[in-house]
Amino acid sequence: MKIGDILTQVKEGSLTVDEAERILRKESYEEMGFAKLDTGRKARTGFAEVVYCRSKADDFLLQIYERLYEQNGEVFGTRATEHQYELLRAHFPGIVYDPVSGILKIDPETPRTLSGRVAVCTAGTADIGVAEEAAQTAEYFGTYVERIYDIGVSGMHRLFSKVESLEQANCIVAVAGMEGALPSVLGGLTSRPIIAVPTSVGYGANFHGLSALLTMINSCANGIAVVNIDNGYGAGYMATQINRLALGAGFTE
Secondary structure, three states: OOHHHHHHHHHHOOOOHHHHHHHHHHHHOEEOOOOEEOOOHHHHHOOOOOEEOOOOOHHHHHHHHHHHHHHHOOEEEEOOOHHHHHHHHOOOOOOEEEOOOOEEEEOOOOOOOOEEEEEEEEOOHHHHHHHHHHHHHHHHOOEEEEEEOOOOHHHHHHHHOOHHHHOOOOEEEEEEOOOOOHHHHHHHHOOOOEEEEEOOOOOHHHHHHHHHHHHHHOOOOOOEEEOOOOOHHHHHHHHHHHHHHHOOOOOOO
C-alpha cells in the first residue's frame, strides 16, 4: 500500500492512526534472516527494490524472488547467470532472461506504459551488454527507450546521422569502452544531459575500463555525469529519474 493511500484512509476515517502506524512499520522492510527486503522503497523513492543476482546462493535468490513477486507481482534482477535462470524458471514459468545483459525479470500481468524518451547509445557492438542493462532498467521503471548502437568515434558519420533523434530525448546514456570518447563528442553536439557509462571493453592499457572512466571524468564537454565501470543499471535508473522530472512526474508514477 502506498503512503498516500494510507494517509487518505486515515483522513477519511476508514483507518485509525494506530492501524496506519502498524502498516507503515510492517511495510518499512521485511525480515528474512539472510536479507531485509526493502518493501517500502517504492513508496519512498518511486522505484521498487531490484535484485542483484550475482553471488547469491540459490536458495536465497529463490526466496527473494518468491517474496518480491508475492508482494509486487513483478521482479527485476541484474547480473544473473544461466544457472540462476534455470533455477527460477522451474518455479516461475513466465520468467524472462536476457543472456546479453544478464537481466532476469518477471513482468507484471498488465504491460506497463512507457513514457518520455531516453536514448541509450553505444560506441561499439561490444558495449551492448552494458547498454542493454541500462535500457531494460529504464524500461522496467516505465521509460520509453530508443536504442542507438555502434556510433563510436571510429566512424563519426554514423553518429552525425542520429543527432536529430538524440535531441528528442530527455536524457542520453552513452556507453563506451576503449578510450571512452563517445560522451565527450555527444556533449559537444547535443543540448541533452548525458550519463556516461565506461565499460571494461578494450585492450591491455584500457585497464578493465579505467582508461574510459578517466576520459569521461576528465571530459571538457559540459552536461556529462559519469557512473561506475559497467554500471548500466545505475545509468538506467538515473536516466529514468531525469525523464520523470522532464515529464513533470517527479518521483511518482
